[in-house]
Amino acid sequence: MAKRDFYEVLGVARGATAEEIKKAYRQKAKELHPDRNADDPDAESRFKEVNEAYEALKDPEKKAAYDRFGHAAFEGGSGAPRGGRQGHPQGDFASAFSDVFEDLFGDFMGRGGGGGRSRATRGSDLRYNLRVTLEEAYTGVHKAITLPSSVACDACHGTGAEGGAEPVACPTCSGMGKVRAQQGFFTVERTCPTCGGAGQIVKNPCRACGGAGRVQKDRTLSVNIPAGVETGTRIRLSGEGEAGLRGGPPGDLYLFLDVADHPIFQRDGLNLYCRVPVSMVNAAMGGEVEVPTIDGGRARVRVPEGAQSGKQMRLRGKGMPALRGAGQGDMVIELAVETPVKLTARQKELLREFDRLSEQSNNPEGSSFFSKVKGFWDGMKG
Numbered sequence: 001m002a003k004r005d006f007y008e009v010l011g012v013a014r015g016a017t018a019e020e021i022k023k024a025y026r027q028k029a030k031e032l033h034p035d036r037n038a039d040d041p042d043a044e045s046r047f048k049e050v051n052e053a054y055e056a057l058k059d060p061e062k063k064a065a066y067d068r069f070g071h072a073a074f075e076g077g078s079g080a081p082r083g084g085r086q087g088h089p090q091g092d093f094a095s096a097f098s099d100v101f102e103d104l105f106g107d108f109m110g111r112g113g114g115g116g117r118s119r120a121t122r123g124s125d126l127r128y129n130l131r132v133t134l135e136e137a138y139t140g141v142h143k144a145i146t147l148p149s150s151v152a153c154d155a156c157h158g159t160g161a162e163g164g165a166e167p168v169a170c171p172t173c174s175g176m177g178k179v180r181a182q183q184g185f186f187t188v189e190r191t192c193p194t195c196g197g198a199g200q201i202v203k204n205p206c207r208a209c210g211g212a213g214r215v216q217k218d219r220t221l222s223v224n225i226p227a228g229v230e231t232g233t234r235i236r237l238s239g240e241g242e243a244g245l246r247g248g249p250p251g252d253l254y255l256f257l258d259v260a261d262h263p264i265f266q267r268d269g270l271n272l273y274c275r276v277p278v279s280m281v282n283a284a285m286g287g288e289v290e291v292p293t294i295d296g297g298r299a300r301v302r303v304p305e306g307a308q309s310g311k312q313m314r315l316r317g318k319g320m321p322a323l324r325g326a327g328q329g330d331m332v333i334e335l336a337v338e339t340p341v342k343l344t345a346r347q348k349e350l351l352r353e354f355d356r357l358s359e360q361s362n363n364p365e366g367s368s369f370f371s372k373v374k375g376f377w378d379g380m381k382g
Contacts, residue, residue: 006053123242140227156206160213228323270329
């Protein structure tokens with residue numbers, strides 16, 4: 001039976017790139033793997049055919065020879081070039097599949113970024129929740145915080161070895177951080193059990209840190225909280241996180257801000273709201289009321305004659321500053337007309353007299369409302 005064209009076997013065109021060939025092989029290898037086709041007696045032979053084709057086309061020199069001479073470029077049809085090894089189709093398949101297996105799963109086995117050869121591991125990032133007052137959020141503040149963390153061991157200078165000695169290459173994996181094992185068709189890579197993928201071992205672990213290169217210790221930091229922060233603001237302090245393992249770089253510290261509620265002011269973005277009670281007489285006749293501002297100052301606000309509850313007045317530029325930017329919000333004052341309580345007999349008498357002397361024009365909102373109510377009731381009767 002004539003051998004099929006390798007490009008046809010993989011389902012790619014002759015001008016396919018190396019990446020396209022590899023992608024096609026991955027798909028075919030998964031589709032035709034014998035373990036997934038136990039009921040198909042031809043699956044194993046087709047699976048080997050796919051691997052033979054990939055073995056020939058993945059290598060630029062073999063591919064060039066095949067493009068020029070076809071199957072005649074190889075001896076025994078095994079995918080080996082002339083003068084190369086013969087009669088080892090299984091070995092060729094193992095090599096081909098190992099390449100793709102490493103490409104698919106290498107990140108889980110320590111490949112990439114130097115594989116297991118790098119012994120240093122970056123420290124973890126830390127989170128710290130910090131509460132500030134509204135006044136501190138307005139002005140900005142320096143805060144001293146204490147947090148438990150892993151810091152570099154002073155005894156071994158972070159190396160993990162007694163006296164600060166450098167680690168040595170792992171004898172099991174020769175510094176690779178991974179070991180290979182042949183299992184039938186497959187060449188499987190696993191993390192080295194001796195060094196845990198680090199590629200290096202410490203012969204004499206530091207007694208202070210047990211070979212980790214870091215110890216647990218409380219740290220006190222002085223942090224700068226800029227003006228304008230609000231609840232949910234995140235501040236990143238580079239290099240202030242947990243120390244790296246065996247001399248690795250430290251992680252980062254993230255501060256998450258929470259601005260406490262204020263007894264007088266309510267915040268909405270850059271604006272501040274202040275609800276100010278005024279007496280019924282002051283609201284009716286007009287006058288002035290003194291209100292506080294977030295910077296600790298005072299402001300006198302004119303209450304217009306006949307002011308109603310809910311009326312708002314704005315003080316420009318008396319709100320919160322923008323975080324790391326220009327501009328400032330406003331302070332909004334909302335009047336709350338207060339009904340007097342605990343009246344004396346004389347006060348009640350004066351109010352009754354005032355009520356007798358009142359006209360509809362003195363209570364326009366009430367007059368308008370009850371006029372609408374009367375029209376509603378009349379409409380229901382009709």
